[in-house]
Amino acid sequence: MSKYKEIAKSIEEKIMNGLYDDTGKLPTEDVLIKEYQSSRNTIRNAINHLMRLGLVVSIQGSGVFLRKGDSEGAINLENFHGLTTQFKNKSVTTKVISFELKKANAKLVSKLKCDPETLIYYIKRLRYVDGDPYVVEYTYYNSEVIPGITHEVATTSIFAYIRKVLKLEIGYVDMIISADILSAEDAVLLGLEDGMPSLKTENVEMLRNGKIFACSVDVHHYRRTKFLKLSNYI
């Protein structure tokens, strides 16, 4: 990790721990330079990174303020690393609904840009946050890129398996967010009535080298999931 990202990470932790809640702003550049024994440039890069993550805003002549908003419980799209990381202070549990290894269908061949003979893990999971159904995930992993997923791995964080066991680096995720009507089956899983809305995301996931390793459709409980997008036009 580059120096400025390390510093940004450290400041992020302090923000999360409420260290700057009194003033609602970060220490001055000069104070941060001393604290982290870094150049002005590095501190500025760290602050720009925190701005991109939506954690602070820099107001000319006044300082760098914490950006909090009505974000409680919402998933910050700038800073999302899977449900397990998102809700680290809550209990995230997973029920594997179905788990199969079979050839890619035509739609997956196109989404995953793979050969029709490629074996794909078809995994359907229901994920709970603090015991409440949160999302039904339909995920399709290319087994040639992400080998060795077992039923047991699927009951925990597959992202953690990719990073920690396979030592692969996730590079890019393309996500399309929409609203839809729940299918009868997903309604039962989420404990909602038939015909209720869902907040849906369709994702294509790439490694750092650009290789597509998975695609997925996540069907969220519409009253439990919200996404937060913090934009900077500066």
Add this chain to the structure above:
Amino acid sequence: MSKYKEIAKSIEEKIMNGLYDDTGKLPTEDVLIKEYQSSRNTIRNAINHLMRLGLVVSIQGSGVFLRKGDSEGAINLENFHGLTTQFKNKSVTTKVISFELKKANAKLVSKLKCDPETLIYYIKRLRYVDGDPYVVEYTYYNSEVIPGITHEVATTSIFAYIRKVLKLEIGYVDMIISADILSAEDAVLLGLEDGMPSLKTENVEMLRNGKIFACSVDVHHYRRTKFLKLSNYI
């Protein structure tokens, strides 16, 4: 606009015009340095900016590739500057449903962080794309920050009025995205049946100096609006 942003803008236009569709990638750094008569650093900053906008991905040792995805018609959350700009090749029209100037209610006092005596423009609009109802917007402007909005201004792009007439700079937007059930009234406006889903955004909008100038609730037609979020984990 800084040099690297100008270059990024120019490359963005070339991408949009299909100039790189043959190869699916940008020219090499060396070619861009010559073309724009700029330093390597500036070109790298421009490419990093295009990465943040989700337009390209940089693959180690292979080059900088166009990032297209299944994004047709979806609103790129990294690069959204209002409907009029989003759909510049389509016809965006606006019907003002109601327009009032009155004191802030308790909810708005809290959202806009204003005094209860502050006069607020309460504007409800239905916006069409190519003649089809696209979104019902409930927007609340602080008249002390954004003065002089008329019924006529509200029939066009209020963002353009803020930028071009008032010469104010939009700095930050906090957006919460969720799915909900349409109200009977919004269903009629959007031409949907009662009880159908909506894709909803709740927004708080700030100027560059951090001052909140508006908040809004946008109720989108769930089959017409999709949001695209392109994440980089690199």
